[in-house]
Amino acid sequence: FQSMTGLAAKIAHELNNPLDGSLRYIKLAMRRLQEPAASSNAPEKVTEYLSSAQEALGKINEILSDLSQFARHGQASIETISINHLVEQAVRTLSARATLAGVRMECRLEENLPHAGGPKLYQVFCNLLKNAIDAVIEKKRLDPHSEGVVTIRTRRGDSTVQIVFEDTGTGLPVDRQYLFDPFFTTKPPGEGTGLGLAISREIVGQYCGKISADNRTEGGACFEVELPASLEPNVTYRGETIR
Ligand SMILES: Nc1ncnc2c1ncn2[C@@H]1O[C@H](COP(=O)(O)OP(=O)(O)O)[C@@H](O)[C@H]1O
Ligand SMILES: [Mg+2]
Structure with missing residues (x-):
């Protein structure tokens, strides 16, 4: 990678968006649950918010699992291979x-x-x-x-x-x-x-x-x-x- 700091900033940025999103959706879901049961569409809304949060967390998961394949073997071995x-x-x-x-x-x-x-x-x-x-x-x-x-x-x-x-x-x-x-x-x-x-x-x-x-x-x-x-x-x- 061109520079480690540049990459770290990029990763932080890419993780930040879905993380922000999922926190926001969870907050919205909790607010719905705490409201007096006035609106009858509360369960649907809560499900919608939670699945949006789930999607965003899935994205984070995907990024981290891709990054871990890079980290997995540590330093490249000096031995060659078929x-x-x-x-x-x-x-x-x-x-x-x-x-x-x-x-x-x-x-x-x-x-x-x-x-x-x-x-x-x-x-x-x-x-x-x-x-x-x-x-x-x-x-x-x-x-x-x-x-x-x-x-x-x-x-x-x-x-x-x-x-x-x-x-x-x-x-x-x-x-x-x-x-x-x-x-x-x-x-x-x-x-x-x-x-x-x-x-x-x-x-x-x-x-x-x-x-x-x-x-x-x-x-x-x-x-x-x-x-x-x-x-x-x-x-x-x-x-x-x-x-
Ligand atoms: N064999 C291919 N044919 C056409 N486009 C390709 C091919 N391999 C990679 N690309 C392009 O390069 C992009 C980046 O690839 P990659 O770094 O593996 O990320 P990802 O597969 O997650 O999009 C792809 O989104 C695609 O646009
Ligand atoms: Mg790919």
């Missing part, structure tokens, strides 16, 4: 969601890839797959006959390992210069915190890698993660198990 293995784990994690949405996930994984990065990349791959599936769902909503495919490729570059995620979704939003900014989202409330890509860029940076995004000429988006290849191809990650 990228193909990690990609397969992420694909497995998202497979139910993809099937439900009618999205096909295709893996084209290069064999004998050098190791690279580390275990936190699992979160990155999950974030990128989730986004790709979301973009395809949105595309299918606009054009029900469109084909829903997410293709994940791994390949060896010049002393790097590249992981490419291509989808047949909507393509990047017009204000794509903000894509990796914390809390930038084009999704409706409750469906996105805008933290996925910001966290992913941070994690990839911890492994001295780069992440970039572009539109595909044939439609849809393409995200690429590039990591320095490990010089020791047979180092295996022996740390905590990856969820």
